[in-house]
Amino acid sequence: MLQYERFEKIIDTLRKQPSVRVVDLVPILDASESTIRRDIAELDKEGRLKKVFGGAIAIDADEDPQARKVNVQRSDVNAKAKTRTDEKMIVAAYAATLIEKGDLVYIDAGTTTGSMIEHIDCYDATYVTNGARHAIELAARGFRTYLLSGQVKASTEAIIGYDAADSLRKYHFNKCFIGTDGVDQENGLSTSDIEESMVKTEAIKRSEKVYILADSSKFGLVASVTFAGLEAGTIITDRIPDQSYQAHGNIIELKRQ
Amino acid sequence: MLQYERFEKIIDTLRKQPSVRVVDLVPILDASESTIRRDIAELDKEGRLKKVFGGAIAIDADEDPQARKVNVQRSDVNAKAKTRTDEKMIVAAYAATLIEKGDLVYIDAGTTTGSMIEHIDCYDATYVTNGARHAIELAARGFRTYLLSGQVKASTEAIIGYDAADSLRKYHFNKCFIGTDGVDQENGLSTSDIEESMVKTEAIKRSEKVYILADSSKFGLVASVTFAGLEAGTIITDRIPDQSYQAHGNIIELKRQ
DNA sequence: ACCGAAAATGATTGACTTTGACCAACATTG
DNA sequence: CAATGTTGGTCAAAGTCAATCATTTTCGGT
Numbered sequence: 411m412l413q414y415e416r417f418e419k420i421i422d423t424l425r426k427q428p429s430v431r432v433v434d435l436v437p438i439l440d441a442s443e444s445t446i447r448r449d450i451a452e453l454d455k456e457g458r459l460k461k462v463f464g465g466a467i468a469i470d471a472d473e474d475p476q477a478r479k480v481n482v483q484r485s486d487v488n489a490k491a492k493t494r495t496d497e498k499m500i501v502a503a504y505a506a507t508l509i510e511k512g513d514l515v516y517i518d519a520g521t522t523t524g525s526m527i528e529h530i531d532c533y534d535a536t537y538v539t540n541g542a543r544h545a546i547e548l549a550a551r552g553f554r555t556y557l558l559s560g561q562v563k564a565s566t567e568a569i570i571g572y573d574a575a576d577s578l579r580k581y582h583f584n585k586c587f588i589g590t591d592g593v594d595q596e597n598g599l600s601t602s603d604i605e606e607s608m609v610k611t612e613a614i615k616r617s618e619k620v621y622i623l624a625d626s627s628k629f630g631l632v633a634s635v636t637f638a639g640l641e642a643g644t645i646i647t648d649r650i651p652d653q654s655y656q657a658h659g660n661i662i663e664l665k666r667q
Numbered sequence: 668m669l670q671y672e673r674f675e676k677i678i679d680t681l682r683k684q685p686s687v688r689v690v691d692l693v694p695i696l697d698a699s700e701s702t703i704r705r706d707i708a709e710l711d712k713e714g715r716l717k718k719v720f721g722g723a724i725a726i727d728a729d730e731d732p733q734a735r736k737v738n739v740q741r742s743d744v745n746a747k748a749k750t751r752t753d754e755k756m757i758v759a760a761y762a763a764t765l766i767e768k769g770d771l772v773y774i775d776a777g778t779t780t781g782s783m784i785e786h787i788d789c790y791d792a793t794y795v796t797n798g799a800r801h802a803i804e805l806a807a808r809g810f811r812t813y814l815l816s817g818q819v820k821a822s823t824e825a826i827i828g829y830d831a832a833d834s835l836r837k838y839h840f841n842k843c844f845i846g847t848d849g850v851d852q853e854n855g856l857s858t859s860d861i862e863e864s865m866v867k868t869e870a871i872k873r874s875e876k877v878y879i880l881a882d883s884s885k886f887g888l889v890a891s892v893t894f895a896g897l898e899a900g901t902i903i904t905d906r907i908p909d910q911s912y913q914a915h916g917n918i919i920e921l922k923r924q
Numbered sequence: 925a926c927c928g929a930a931a932a933t934g935a936t937t938g939a940c941t942t943t944g945a946c947c948a949a950c951a952t953t954g
Numbered sequence: 955c956a957a958t959g960t961t962g963g964t965c966a967a968a969g970t971c972a973a974t975c976a977t978t979t980t981c982g983g984t
Binding site: 925926927928929930931932933934935936937938939940941942943944945946947948949950951952953954 | 955956957958959960961962963964965966967968969970971972973974975976977978979980981982983984
Binding site: 432433443444447451463464 | 969970971972
């Protein structure tokens with residue numbers, strides 16, 4: 411392994427935990443204690459971590475690193491939630507009205523779909539979601555709520571991966587509401603996480619009616635992984651920025667210019 | 668554990684409670700009294716806490732330093748007016764130290780097990796839980812976290828019922844940490860919700876080592892549904908109120924009378 | 925492709941630091 | 955005042971460190 415790789419792995423480890431011991435790094439880096447000590451000494455000299463007896467601690471030691479980490483990740487979610495609030499809310503509020511008596515509904519994790527929850531008023535329906543926080547809110551509001559199993563992704567509080575996609579297989583939804591990071595003519599609907607995309611794809615496959623929630627800022631964007639084509643469902647948006655998308659015909663534009 | 672980690676944990680403990688005794692820190696830090704005394708002496712020298720006879724007290728930054736001095740004089744660790752939360756915290760903090768490298772750990776939903784999370788420092792382990800809030804917190808702190816599938820109970824934010832118990836069946840845990848509403852000689856371990864009890868029973872069945880977290884107030888109580896006998900696992904408590912329980916032999920009592 | 929210098933690595937070692945156990949002295953409680 | 959809990963000092967054991975050296979890898983020059 412390259413010295414550079416070890417440096418990155420050490421720094422990366424200290425991003426995930428406040429401190430690390432030399433001996434704990436041995437199996438991670440597959441290098442001798444001597445080498446790791448030299449690495450830590452070098453990184454300390456560069457000011458990228460603080461060397462202490464027995465190991466190293468992440469820089470900015472004054473702060474409580476645990477609290478800091480939680481705050482950082484929470485603010486990830488919060489920051490995204492605050493951007494384009496109005497547009498998202500218009501989209502979310504309309505989507506919520508589509509839920510009808512007796513529906514089995516899937517609600518994708520994400521900020522836009524999360525905004526739906528406060529607008530939902532159909533108690534004679536069952537809700538399934540992969541958003542841990544969504545599930546808590548839905549249950550607190552008295553809706554019959556089910557959560558998927560699987561790994562929890564910290565930044566979005568979503569259940570993702572193979573396990574989550576697999577636990578979707580028992581359901582046959584009437585309607586599903588899916589968020590997206592990008593809507594593009596050529597590349598369809600895309601998201602930044604491949605494990606999230608697996609869940610979205612599976613949910614779409616298992617639903618009679620598919621609604622994609624995308625505020626106008628998402629058009630023209632392409633994220634890492636395409637999880638479906640534009641024709642996969644009905645796109646709900648506040649405004650279509652580019653008329654060429656209308657050729658698809660399955661777009662609901664809420665705020666006509 | 669690095670000296671730095673102990674420092675942080677001591678300071679962290681003092682953020683949650685105004686004072687702490689040396690002997691109470693032993694199970695939390697998994698270090699000897701000698702070491703903890705040295706740590707407290709060092710932290711006192713750095714001005715991050717105030718060393719007093721028997722333990723340490725927090726230095727409240729918001730307070731007027733003059734007033735603080737008065738408090739220092741008056742405040743006596745040995746005049747312990749501990750609340751129930753303190754007892755839960757002692758139990759939870761100790762339980763967290765039991766998690767080791769490579770473990771596959773199950774953490775039951777509930778407040779006592781929830782208190783464990785802030786004390787967990789083993790990043791080389793995998794965590795499975797049926798607590799939606801627990802999963803969010805664990806993931807936010809950077810732990811590899813999995814959530815069970817199933818219905819979400821609003822009042823406890825727990826995933827419960829047949830589906831949850833079923834989704835446990837794929838796992839084989841090294842350790843599980845289970846909360847309980849009652850610990851009784853005759854009626855064993857009990858909880859108030861039959862659907863929660865199903866999950867607890869299944870988790871216990873699927874774990875090599877079983878830890879029951881029960882602060883001293885739980886002894887002698889019987890809730891609606893028994894989910895296991897007293898012999899099902901090791902009971903961790905702050906204090907055993909009735910010596911007759913010691914006949915079972917698998918009880919860890921953290922706070923000697 | 926081959927060579928030799930330079931750099932990186934892993935093992936070893938003696939010095940140094942930290943830790944836990946012990947204990948006699950001291951403080952607190954009832 | 956007796957019983958109990960706490961303290962700081964000492965010591966041996968365990969853990970960690972930096973320095974050193976032999977070996978391996980990398981790299982530039984031929």
